[in-house]
Amino acid sequence: MLTTRQNLLEVIKGGNPDRFIKQYEAFKIVGGDPVGANNPRATKGGPNIIDNWGVTRSFPANVPAAFPVHDEEHKVVKDVTKWKEVVKAPKLDYPESDWQTLKANAEAVDRNEYFCTVFRAPGIFEQLHHLMGIDSALMNFYEEPEAMHELIDYIVDWMLRYAELIVKYAHPDAIFHHDDWGSQISSFMSPEMFQEFIVPGFKKVYGYYKANGVQLIVHHSDSYAANLVPYMIEMGIDIWQGAMSTNDIPALIKQYGSQITFMGDIDNGIVDREDWTYEKIKEEVAKSCKRCGKLYFIPSTTMGLPESLYKGVYDAVNDAIDEMSKEMF
Template structure:
């Protein structure tokens, strides 16, 4: 029987997995820089928290995750023309003692069974609209393209500096990076606009990680996004995590095997609810796996990590996939 890491890599490479790779079992996620300690995420129902860029986030109870506060009092970039007055690059160099526990956690991972996986969020698009709100960001792509390019350049420079430090300290084998590019039914922008603003900078970021030892790039976008698959492949993405079942997952799994692997299909909006039960979760997992019917899917909640909004849901999905593997896996 293949280890979780081996089975995951067989799936991603279009090879011969001996079962469905089960959610994040092959990925040892590392929340992995001193920035995460200096600027911790807000907790559900707790007071708002400010990230390293100065964006405020809150996580109201009953919602699936933290959201940026963008009222006039909290909005970061209030005058785009003078954006440099509001936006300063966070520190990227930290004393070695701040890295010590991060290195220690990475060293605990059995690399024969799991890939040490650096986690980085938010990505370029998310960071952009966090700073100026979604509506302003989308309008500014049309009306102020030069300024948006300048902002993206700064965000890219920051990501590359952070990547260098993370790589030097924990030597990750995989990267798990967040940047949501769509809603349930559509991408947020056309392919042409996406290519104009976000393709080349993101491609540069992923190339840097891969040039420095990262074997697999996993990109989170819990959305519709199949029309962006050519761009994803060009960027160097190996796994699209968070793919909703509003995408044509059976077609994607087979057409792009070995080029881009879908990780998702189990929509959190369907299973991750206050009224969830193991039976409901199992029924949805079985429906998705029967529908896709391909060894080149990695079944997974579409949430951006190995957790769920409601306690127990993530584990219930894991258990349902395990049960499916035992009873119905067709590619042994």
Template sequence: MNKREQLLGVYQHKNIGYVPCFFTDFDFSKPTTINERAEQGGLDWFGVEWEYVPALHSPMVKPGTKRLSDITKWREELVFPDLDAIDWAAAAGEETAKWDRENKISFMMLINGMFERTHALMGFEDAMCAMYDEPEEYQVLVDAITEYKLRVIDIIGTYYKPDVLSFHDDYGTNDSMMMSPELWRKFFKEPLRRVIERTQSYGIFYEHHSCGYIAPIFNELVELGIDAIDPLQISNPVRELKDKYQNRVTFAGGFDTQNVFDKVGVTEEEIRAEVVRAYSELAPGGSFVAFPLTVSFDFVPVFIDEHFKHAFRFGEK
């Protein structure tokens, strides 16, 4: 068994005696060929215009722009990407060439899930209103986006072959869900089940990324069969969820990123204390990956140094 195979035990919900760290034990890829957003600004492959925001180190949909003028006109106005026009074997070969498949977990990110894509296309307010005003049309659009996502996952499974796919669809704010659990069940639960099952059909671990507060639907995410969850921010009852579900779900995250790692003027002592807090609470029993999803990465050298002081000590418990 090589090092990568040992590390993957964490995604099988085992205690491998070590806390895998995203910065040291993973090869990460968000392929530029899968143009879900224009990272430096410009158009994505749906025609949505993005604007780079330096303070966020990330692009956002350009304010005042909309790809769809009306939910009822999406069939006429929306053109899905031509996935057959790309040489995926060549693209994947180039974008995975540096992966160390013997010693590291290969990790791919697929952003703009079904909910995120709808509000990228028409704006957040219009997307939320469409759930109430035109629920049938909204569901048909979600289903069409799901079919497209399944084709992208087929490409990932055939050509990229990562160990883990992190599928992004944010459902929460800091202290509440963006929609009621009932609306999530109505529009997104079954499409998400299809995404999970398709991912796992390729032998890829499915990690669901959803920022914010998602505790009201966490049990249902587990029932859908997710292998892992990130970033599980501390607005959720992280320790309670870990104790309850660690034999079924791997927890990648659980750090106080907003109040510590992303805080302006954060001290080295604060960074180290947060590593110890998170590891001591979440590492015992295994099923834990140190994955602090942040805006800034200035804290990383101190984080890694503290990680190696505790990764085996807490991992053995």
């Protein structure tokens, strides 16, 4: 029997896996770096907080996650041509002793069995719209492209310096990076605009990781982004996590499978619900596994971490994937 790590490599290389990878099981996500640890986080039902980029975040009790507050009072960037006056990236110059928790957590991972994985969020596009609001970000691509390019370069430079520290102290096998690029049915940007503004920065960041020992880039975008897959490949993404069923994953596997693997196809909106049942989850997992097949595909909910909104759903999906492994392998 293959180790979990070996099995994943067989899946993404089009080899001979002996079972389905169950969602995130191949990735041991390690934390403990001081940049993340010292970034204030909103708690459910708690007061608003201001994060280290100056973004005000709210987490009402009746919503699944925190979100930026973008009324005129709270926007960090009100005029993108003046971004230099208001945007200040978080500090990275923590003493070496502050990085020892991350280092120890990474060293504890059994790398024969798993990929030691560092989680990073937000990405370039999300950081832009967190600072100014998504409507303003999208309009500024048209109206103020020069200023947007400058701000992106500033964000990417910070991301690269952060990446250098992650590599130094964790030596990760994989990076799991978030940046949502669309709704359920469409990308937020045209492919041409995406190529101009988003692709170059991620090529630098992901290229740095790949040049410094990182084997896999796993990118989360729980959205429609089928029209952006060629650019994902250009960026160096190995696994697109969060790929919703609206992308027609079987068609994408057929066209791009030898170049990128798709992790998802089990939409949270269908299975991760208050009224969930194992039978419904089993039905959806079976449909997904049968239509997508054994190679270049990891059955998973589209959730951006190994968890679910409703207790028991994540584990139930894993159990259903186990059943399909018995049936199809």
